[in-house]
Amino acid sequence: MKNILIPTDFSENAWNATRYAIELFKNETCVFHLLNTYTPAIASSRFMAASIDGGVLENGAQLGSKRGLQSVVDRIHKVYDNPKHSFKVSSSFSFLVDEIKETIAEQHIDLVVTGTKGASGLEEVFMGSNTVRIIKSVKHCPVLAVPQNFEFVTPNEIAFATDFNRFYTKSELQPLQDMAETFDATIRIVHVQYEIKALTELQRFNLNMLRKYLGEVEHYVHTVSELNSISKTLEVFTEELDIHLLAMLNYQHSYMEKMTREPVIKRIAFHTQIPLLVIPELGMHSPSRNGKESETASSY
Structure with a gap:
């Protein structure tokens, strides 16, 4: 069974990478880990959430992240019906690259699939800054970068x-x-x-x-x-x-x-x-968690 990590920001660019991954591995048993990270402003962060009627007022960014992931899973199930595939979602208050590296270690990820978008919206540029950061930072797992509209x-x-x-x-x-x-x-x-x-x-x-x-x-x-x-x-x-x-x-x-x-x-x-498959050299080790807040992954 393969574990595939797909970071998503809920854009069509990210959806295109998700579709590519699902079609690429349509004949293999896979768990797709859909990851969204959010970094809300301090003034509205979860650390300042107020208790109302015995419950906790969820941070807007956190709620948006969870709803966005559910929407992606719903969209997948409407388009694809593959019994070989299952999906887990993870919403995390973290920086994208940091969370990708730690998810790779914790979930034994075999491949990261990410969409690519040109810097400053320039479509002629193959790799945007996020993609470059992922490729430069991930030292222990292959990364597959899928161009937008491919x-x-x-x-x-x-x-x-x-x-x-x-x-x-x-x-x-x-x-x-x-x-x-x-x-x-x-x-x-x-x-x-x-x-x-x-x-x-x-x-x-x-x-x-x-x-x-x-x-x-x-x-x-x-x-x-x-x-x-x-x-x-x-x-x-x-x-x-x-x-x-x-x-x-x-x-x-x-x-x-x-x-x-x-x-x-x-x-x-x-x-x-x-698509570009970037294979890292071996011998690198992933960092351990450092007390960062992270939501528990959910399965669908």
Whole structure:
């Protein structure tokens, strides 16, 4: 059974990511954890709630969060009727990234699925600031970022962008391999080079190990010249080969790290309109809870 975490702010962008996740795992037994966080103003926070007629006047933001989550669950049940899927909701007075990290640890989350929205409402920008923060902060669980307005397509063509400069572990590659095997997909290993040249001995070794780990999964290696930026290069590559999912490992000096550095992300418009699977390097541990208020999750 898979545990999938979907942060939601009740926007259509978040609903689109929810739909994608439900359709992606329609044939698998899953528990979907729907998370909403709220940070109300101190003046109206739960700590200053007044007791009226023996009851507690709930904070407006907290009540809105709970009602919003119930509305999402109701909407899911109206559109989908899958006995393999169950849903849990969690409303928390917390910051989004902090709560995501702790939910991953406590609920043994296998994958985080989040919607993406351009910064300042610019649709041409692939990743908004929240998505970037999630990708940079979550070090122990894969993150799948789904562009707004993306219509679900079975991912039978997957691109894996890498430079072969780092040794891969089989465990790190497992999310990629699982996705490929589930959908009988072809993996396109894409290596972006500033100038085309032969691989070093280390790169050849890492490539050979990568191919060994992928085993029977059909895969091909593509070397492409960089076009202005890594993001632009990958955009063109995924469009030309009709790729349905782009995957990257997130580690120091990786393509993903370069693309999510704050000064860089403000300059580049990553136009790729396909989901992005970000796989963290292993060895990171999640933080423990630090006394933050959190609502008990409810099941539906």
